[in-house]
Amino acid sequence: MNSIEKIIHENCVLLNVEAYDQHDILSQLSDALYKQGFVKDTFKHAVLEREAEFPTGLPLVSIGVAIPHTDAYHVARTGIGVAILKKPVEFSVMGSPDDKVHVSIILMLAMNDGKKQIELLQRLMEFFQKEEKLLVLKDMKNEKEIAAYLETEIF
Numbered sequence: 001m002n003s004i005e006k007i008i009h010e011n012c013v014l015l016n017v018e019a020y021d022q023h024d025i026l027s028q029l030s031d032a033l034y035k036q037g038f039v040k041d042t043f044k045h046a047v048l049e050r051e052a053e054f055p056t057g058l059p060l061v062s063i064g065v066a067i068p069h070t071d072a073y074h075v076a077r078t079g080i081g082v083a084i085l086k087k088p089v090e091f092s093v094m095g096s097p098d099d100k101v102h103v104s105i106i107l108m109l110a111m112n113d114g115k116k117q118i119e120l121l122q123r124l125m126e127f128f129q130k131e132e133k134l135l136v137l138k139d140m141k142n143e144k145e146i147a148a149y150l151e152t153e154i155f
Helices: 022-035 043-053 114-128 131-139 143-154
Strands: 013-017 057-059 064-066 079-093 096-110
Touching: 013 022, 013 143, 022 043, 022 079, 022 096, 057 096, 064 079, 079 143, 096 114, 096 131, 114 131, 114 143, 131 143
Parallel strands: 013 079, 057 079, 064 096
Antiparallel strands: 057 064, 079 096
């Protein structure tokens, strides 16, 4: 991963955002990534379809997170959209779609290289295991600060 290129742009960080459901927040994040030129116009539909078939909710000890993503074909350049929700929304659990988790933090991956996507997923799983870092993230009040924090912690 090239840490010189900014992957998390502050305009793709949705802070204290309200969403009615998973479809709503995935649409909002997709739109933010599209406006910044990270994804193609096909991305939103593709990520919604993939989430329905392969859910990405992760129930951690004190907080639920989700890492929605889709095929590299729908991505213009690598980026990550971040949403920290005002109130959690329900996602299906990764690997166990009948189970539900209330998600407060979403990191939407837009990766234009499948191999790097696997590497990023591994880094995210390591980050998620340090739950105190997630709680710090959840309490942050500034988009630029969140983008910088994640860039430092993940890359």
